[in-house]
Structures are given as structure tokens and as C-alpha cells.
Amino acid sequence: xxxxxxxxxxETKAELQRLRERVSVGTPAVHKYLSLISLIPKxxxxxxxxxxxxxxxxxxxxxxxxxxxxxxxxxxxALRLTDVARQFYNGCLExxxxxxxxxxFKDEFRRKFRDTHTDQYHFMKLHTARQxxxxxxxxxxxxCRAVTKKKRLYDRKAK
Numbered sequence: 001x002x003x004x005x006x007x008x009x010x011e012t013k014a015e016l017q018r019l020r021e022r023v024s025v026g027t028p029a030v031h032k033y034l035s036l037i038s039l040i041p042k043x044x045x046x047x048x049x050x051x052x053x054x055x056x057x058x059x060x061x062x063x064x065x066x067x068x069x070x071x072x073x074x075x076x077x078a079l080r081l082t083d084v085a086r087q088f089y090n091g092c093l094e095x096x097x098x099x100x101x102x103x104x105f106k107d108e109f110r111r112k113f114r115d116t117h118t119d120q121y122h123f124m125k126l127h128t129a130r131q132x133x134x135x136x137x138x139x140x141x142x143x144c145r146a147v148t149k150k151k152r153l154y155d156r157k158a159k
Contacts (some may be wrong), residue, residue, distance in 0.1 A: 033066035037076055045085035045113050052113050055080075056106055070102035077105060088112055122147060 040062055043055040056077075063073050074095075081089050089095060092108055126147045131140040 030067055032068055032072065034068075034072075036062040036066040037079065040076060040080050042080050042082045043085055044081075044083035045088065046083065052109055056109075073102045074100060074105050077102075085109075085113070 040058050041050055041055065043049060043052070045052075059073050059077055059080075062068070062076075066072075068076070078089055078095075088109075094100065095105055095108060126144060129140075129144055129147065131137065135143075
């Protein structure tokens with residue numbers, strides 16, 4: 001009986017050694033932190049919502065922290081779309097093909113949801129801005145900075 005137990009023990013030790021070798025030779029496992037998805041705001045494509053560039057930036061920042069790959073970014077972005085943006089995504093066959101990439105997603109959404117307002121529109125929006133009744137000075141300044149940022153993004157795209 002002890003001979004059989006010793007043989008089983010030797011076989012188990014050999015199996016453990018084979019498993020250790022296989023693990024040490026292989027690439028280390030990368031753990032993705034998908035819980036960060038909850039931090040990404042939903043995006044509808046509406047003018048009143050957050051800008052597209054901010055939406056894309058939040059996804060890319062979360063991806064760096066969460067160790068996501070480009071395919072993960074594409075899937076997360078698709079999950080967070082609503083309303084008009086969701087309809088556009090569903091109708092865009094290029095984004096559902098096996099060769100769809102994160103860069104293609106960004107390009108298609110930038111093309112579809114680009115800011116069509118003129119430079120003068122942004123200037124007038126900033127020039128006529130007034131502090132809201134319940135808005136703190138800091139909130140007003142932040143809102144003005146956001147308009148300025150949109151103008152700069154428009155200028156960059158126009159070049």
C-alpha cells in the first residue's frame with residue numbers, strides 16, 4: 001500500500017513540476033480592469049451632452065489604467081452609446097465587420113458628429129456668455145473655458 005502511495009506522490013510531484021514549467025515558459029497573464037467601464041459616461045451624440053472628444057478621451061484614459069486593448073475600447077464605446085449615436089453605430093456596417101478598429105470607430109464618429117458651427121458662432125457664444133443665476137463664478141469660468149476649447153478644436157480640425 002505504501003508503495004502505491006509513494007508512486008502516486010511521485011507522479012503528483014512530476015505533474016506539479018510540468019505545470020510549473022509550463023507556467024514559467026508562457027507569457028504572464030494580464031488582468032484587465034473592466035470595472036472602469038462604469039466611469040465612462042453614456043454618449044448620445046446630442047449637442048447638449050458631453051463633446052465627442054471628451055467621451056473618447058475618457059475611454060482612452062480608462063483603457064490605459066485598465067490595461068485594455070483597442071478591441072476593448074471599441075466594445076466599451078459601443079456599450080456606452082445611446083440615442084442618435086447608438087442608431088448611427090448600428091447602421092454603420094464598417095464598425096461591425098471583423099476588421100473594425102478603434103481608430104476606424106473614432107474616425108467615423110468624428111466624421112459624423114463633427115462640430116459644424118463656424119468660428120464666428122463660437123466667438124459669439126463666448127462673447128455673449130452670462131453667468132447663470134445659480135452658477136458660481138468658478139462654474140461660469142469653467143463653462144467659458146469649455147466654449148474656448150470647442151473653438152480651438154474647431155480651429156485645429158479646419159487646418
